Amino acid sequence: MLTDREVLSTFEMLRNEHLDVRTITLGISIFDCASDDLSRFKQNIHDKISRLAQNLIGTCEDVALKYGIPIVNKRIAVSPVAVAACPFSAPQMVEVARTLDDIAREIGIDFIGGFSALVEKGMTRGDRALIEAIPQALTETGRVCASINVASTHAGINMDAVMLMGRTIKRAAALTADADGIACAKLCVFANIPQDIPFMAGAYLGVGEPDAVINVGVSGPGVVKKAIDRARAMNPRLDLGALSEIIKRTAFKVTRVGEIIGRQVADKLGVPFGVVDLSLAPTPNVGDSVGEIFQSLGLQSIGVPGSTALLAMLNDAVKKGGAFASSHVGGLSGAFIPVSEDLNIAEAARSGHLSLEKLEALTSVCSVGLDMVALPGDISETTLAAIIADEMAIGVVNKKTTATRLIPVPGKKAGEKAFFGGLLGEATIIHVANNGGSQELMSLGGRIPAPIQSLVN
Amino acid sequence: MRKIIVAVLGDDRPGIVAAVSKALFDYQCNIEDVSQTILQTEFAGIFIVSMPPGMSHDELREGLEGRLSPEGLAVYVKEMRPVESRVAPETEPFVITTVGPDRLGLVAGITGLLAEYKINITQLKAAFRGGDDPRRNIMIYEVDIPVAIDHHAFRAALYARGRELGLDVSLQHTDIFRQIHRI
Numbered sequence: 001m002l003t004d005r006e007v008l009s010t011f012e013m014l015r016n017e018h019l020d021v022r023t024i025t026l027g028i029s030i031f032d033c034a035s036d037d038l039s040r041f042k043q044n045i046h047d048k049i050s051r052l053a054q055n056l057i058g059t060c061e062d063v064a065l066k067y068g069i070p071i072v073n074k075r076i077a078v079s080p081v082a083v084a085a086c087p088f089s090a091p092q093m094v095e096v097a098r099t100l101d102d103i104a105r106e107i108g109i110d111f112i113g114g115f116s117a118l119v120e121k122g123m124t125r126g127d128r129a130l131i132e133a134i135p136q137a138l139t140e141t142g143r144v145c146a147s148i149n150v151a152s153t154h155a156g157i158n159m160d161a162v163m164l165m166g167r168t169i170k171r172a173a174a175l176t177a178d179a180d181g182i183a184c185a186k187l188c189v190f191a192n193i194p195q196d197i198p199f200m201a202g203a204y205l206g207v208g209e210p211d212a213v214i215n216v217g218v219s220g221p222g223v224v225k226k227a228i229d230r231a232r233a234m235n236p237r238l239d240l241g242a243l244s245e246i247i248k249r250t251a252f253k254v255t256r257v258g259e260i261i262g263r264q265v266a267d268k269l270g271v272p273f274g275v276v277d278l279s280l281a282p283t284p285n286v287g288d289s290v291g292e293i294f295q296s297l298g299l300q301s302i303g304v305p306g307s308t309a310l311l312a313m314l315n316d317a318v319k320k321g322g323a324f325a326s327s328h329v330g331g332l333s334g335a336f337i338p339v340s341e342d343l344n345i346a347e348a349a350r351s352g353h354l355s356l357e358k359l360e361a362l363t364s365v366c367s368v369g370l371d372m373v374a375l376p377g378d379i380s381e382t383t384l385a386a387i388i389a390d391e392m393a394i395g396v397v398n399k400k401t402t403a404t405r406l407i408p409v410p411g412k413k414a415g416e417k418a419f420f421g422g423l424l425g426e427a428t429i430i431h432v433a434n435n436g437g438s439q440e441l442m443s444l445g446g447r448i449p450a451p452i453q454s455l456v457n
Numbered sequence: 458m459r460k461i462i463v464a465v466l467g468d469d470r471p472g473i474v475a476a477v478s479k480a481l482f483d484y485q486c487n488i489e490d491v492s493q494t495i496l497q498t499e500f501a502g503i504f505i506v507s508m509p510p511g512m513s514h515d516e517l518r519e520g521l522e523g524r525l526s527p528e529g530l531a532v533y534v535k536e537m538r539p540v541e542s543r544v545a546p547e548t549e550p551f552v553i554t555t556v557g558p559d560r561l562g563l564v565a566g567i568t569g570l571l572a573e574y575k576i577n578i579t580q581l582k583a584a585f586r587g588g589d590d591p592r593r594n595i596m597i598y599e600v601d602i603p604v605a606i607d608h609h610a611f612r613a614a615l616y617a618r619g620r621e622l623g624l625d626v627s628l629q630h631t632d633i634f635r636q637i638h639r640i
Contacts (some may be wrong), residue, residue, distance in 0.1 A: 002631065004584040006638040007597050011554055011627065066614070068629030145635065256636045 001292030009091025014068065015313075018222035018288040019254065021261045022281045023073040024060050025198035027205035027213040028052050028392040030084045032113075041085060042099040049103050049271040050077060052212050055269060057108050063264045066241060069257055071265075072219075072283075075111050076104065077203035082117035086126030090133040097137035097144045104143040110423075111186075113203035115146040118193070120155040121447070128326040131164060138183035145201035151191035151392035153399045158449040159389065165189045166385025166442075170408060173377070177410035180418040184407040185340075185372065191386050191395030191402045196275050202403060209439065215331060216262035220254035220450060221280045222288045224314075226247030228296045243297065244317040251278065251321030259326045277331025280314070280369060282342035284425035290335050302337070302345055302362075312365035332401055334367025340420055340427035341372050349429035356387075357433075358417050364394045369403040374418040374427040377410040379435055386438035397451050458536040459488070461517060461637065467502035477502065477579045480524045484517055485509040503613045504535065533618035548577070548601035550631040553615070557624035559594045566622045567615075574611050599631065 034043035057074050063253045064071045078084075078100070083097050097115055101401035104112040115137060117127040132281045134146050148165055151157040169189075173181030195206020198215035205213070228248040231238055238246075282290045294302040297310055315334045323329050337359070339345050348354035356373070363369045365438035367392050375384070388404050395402030409418040416433040465477050474493065481488060486506040493502040508517060518534040525532050554565060564581075571578060580599035602611070612628055619626030 001578055002597075002599065002634050004582065004597065006556060006634045008584060008595065009550060010629075010634055010637055011556075011595075016628075066608075066630050067633040069633060253637045257633065260632060262637045358510055 013223050013253070016287075017226045018069040018219070018283075018285070019257065020072050020219055021064075021065065021216060022219035022375055023075055023198050023200075023217040024056075024071050024265055025075045025077050025113075025203050025215050025217065026053055026056050026207055026269070027196065027215060028076045028079075028153065029205055029209065029210075029211045030079045030081075030213075031207075034084055036087045037086075038088060038095060041088075042096065045078070045084075045096075046099060046103055049078065049218040049256045050106065050181060052271070053109075054346075055286075057406070059265055059268045063261055063268065066266075067261060069261055071261065073110065075109050075113065075198070075200060075203065076107070077198070077205045077215075078112065078114035079205050079207065080116040080118060081204050082116055082124070082126040082130040083207070084321060085130075088122060088126070088129060089297060090129045093129050094137045094140065097133065097141050100144050100349060107311050110142050111144070111145050111200040111203075112202055113145040113147065114205060115144050115169055116148065116204040117311055119150045120152040120158050120191075122158065122302055127267075131166075131168055135170050135175050135183060136186060138172055138186050139175040142249065143184045145203065147188040147190055147193060147202045147204055147403075149395050150189040150388070152450075153396050154450055154454045155388060155395055155447070156450040157191070157392045159442070159448060160445045162389045163382070163385045163391065163445065164325060165388060166381040170381050170382055171405060173408045173410050180374075180409045180412070181377075181407045182420055182424070185405065185420050185424050188403045188405050189392075191392040191456040192400060193403070194331055197278075198225075198275075198277050199279065199281060199332060199336075201405060202332070209274070210270050210272055210273040210303070214266035214269065214271055215274040215277065216258045217277045217279060217331065218258035219252050219283060219288075220250070220283045221282050221290045221293060223254055224250050224280065224318075225287075225289070225293045225296050228293065232296070240313060244313050245341055246319035247314060247344035248321035252320040252325040255322040256324035262445035273328070275328045275330030276322070276331040277332070278318055280318055280335040282338065283337060284341055287344060289342045289344040290337055291342050291348060295344070301348045301351065301353035303348045303358050304325060307358065308361050308365055311337075311362050315366045332367040335367050337362055337366060338368070338405070338431070339370035339373050340418070340425040341423065341451065346427045349430050354430075356430050359430075360390060360394070363391060367401060369401075369405075371394070371405045372420075372424065372427065373404075373406050374429045374431055375406055375408045375432055376414050376435075377412050379408045379409050379432055381440075382439050382442040383432065383435045383437070385442050387432075389442070393448075396448075397453060399453055458510070461486070461506050461508050461514065462507060462535045462537050463504040463521065464533040464535075465502045465504070465525065465530050467500055467528070469495050469498055473500050473530065474502060475522075476525060476528060477504065477531070480521055481506055484512065484520055486517065495587070504542075507639070509610075515556065518611050546575075546605060548602040548603050550579070551600050551602050552631055552634060553598040553600060554627045554629075555596045555598075555619060555624040556593055557622065563622055563624065566618055567596070571598070571600060571616055571617050574606055574614075575603060576606075576611075
């Protein structure tokens with residue numbers, strides 16, 4: 001027998017607080033599709049992905065209906081294409097991307113991840129070809145997502161790759177200038193990329209993963225915010241220790257939802273269940289914002305002094321609650337602060353409360369990094385690369401994942417708006433101080449050695 | 458040994474269960490199962506007891522009435538019939554929640570549909586009786602839905618019935634509530 005509170009609080013979370021499963025991502029290995037013949041490779045990946053994913057959407061919808069929990073996104077992540085398609089040239093890589101796009105369209109999913117390469121210590125022929133293909137591939141396709149890991153705690157930072165990504169991002173922006181550089185919204189540059197991220201644009205299936213696997217991304221910023229608001233309304237004297245306990249309990253509930261839904265989908269599809277990614281993932285909707293939590297906890301806006309301390313507490317409480325709720329936790333697991341995808345954070349960038357420098361500071365205590373940040377179109381390749389290098393250093397030294405999803409918006413300046421549409425949202429272009437001041441450092445190249453923190457054996 | 462069901466109703470106050478159980482003890486009836494609830498100001502208790510050999514059903518009823526009626530308690534005594542052995546259909550537990558303004562026929566409307574689909578109600582509760590907002594009357598039905606029925610058709614029929622009655626209806630597997638709230 002259930003108690004009234006159990007039923008009513010769940011009902012409330014669903015109806016008024018945006019409780020949902022943000023994404024169910026089917027990871028599919030495409031290593032067994034390898035061939036040196038492009039047509040055969042394309043046919044192989046088409047056959048395998050279509051076979052394994054044909055019931056993905058129907059199954060997710062059935063499970064969502066049974067439990068009354070919406071599954072917002074259904075997606076696919078494949079093995080890094082740079083490895084599986086290593087023999088191919090850049091133009092051939094573009095063809096692979098087009099094939100992935102076609103498959104995604106046929107299956108009916110909005111994003112497919114894995115147009116990826118891991119180059120933290122150096123590059124193979126396939127890695128080079130894939131990175132060269134990225135601007136064209138992300139321009140010609142709408143659903144393919146790319147990610148490049150350029151740094152790790154164990155390898156250091158591949159500064160040649162960082163520089164190359166600065167150039168690649170600028171080129172991708174230029175090719176999609178008429179859509180505010182949207183190609184860059186589908187491209188992440190990582191340090192310490194996890195092998196099992198369910199969230200786009202960073203999702204790919206790592207080499208240590210099974211042939212197929214279901215990973216789940218939970219969400220719940222709205223649920224956390226409402227729980228804080230309720231608690232503070234009932235007792236205005238609650239201190240931060242008590243409030244972090246409330247966040248923890250709420251994260252527990254949200255994660256349990258992801259766990260049960262993910263396991264059910266995996267069972268029905270006949271593939272193993274991988275991980276729950278405990279991330280507070282916002283969407284550009286009122287009431288589904290990480291930024292609003294900052295205001296609920298007493299800050300004028302995300303970005304004002306106190307924001308880093310608050311985010312550190314929030315991130316930690318989410319992890320503690322979530323880790324207890326799930327048998328396997330993975331992926332990024334932390335709060336996301338994607339500027340354009342969160343109405344409140346986008347507003348903080350517009351009003352000037354949130355600067356690029358403060359965003360960078362925030363990323364030292366959360367999971368993702370400089371995510372969906374619109375930058376002036378005239379930013380130089382080297383400044384772009386230097387921003388990436390700084391972000392990578394935070395991840396490498398702190399033994400954590402960091403990433404950038406930077407969008408230099410062609411023809412637009414700081415203060416103007418960039419429009420990406422749908423889930424990607426819109427954002428005010430953020431000011432970049434000292435554009436051009438990193439030229440000489442970035443020209444040195446090479447690899448920044450792995451930090452002493454890597455010597456743990 | 459014969460089993461008897463004893464149901465007791467009356468204004469709630471301390472001492473009702475003590476009075477009933479003392480009377481049963483005096484008649485050498487063993488309480489095998491018991492459940493009680495309080496609805497607004499009313500007490501309702503149901504006892505399953507085994508009677509000693511030689512005692513008749515009427516004897517027990519008259520005895521209990523004699524002891525409990527003066528205390529303002531209504532007593533109903535009934536012999537428990539052995540359940541026919543039949544294979545119960547396989548079911549899954551779901552929770553139906555309805556939210557909406559109170560009016561005549563809401564429960565009849567929902568439960569009529571449940572009966573049509575041979576869905577058994579295991580718990581039914583009015584969780585919130587309006588309070589400040591009379592539009593937000595909430596009913597919680599815990600039900601066992603036979604696996605064999607057409608779930609899509611039932612769900613569609615339930616939502617349609619909800620619309621006719623002006624109710625916001627949800628239907629969710631019970632596991633989701635247990636998972637979220639219990640360790």
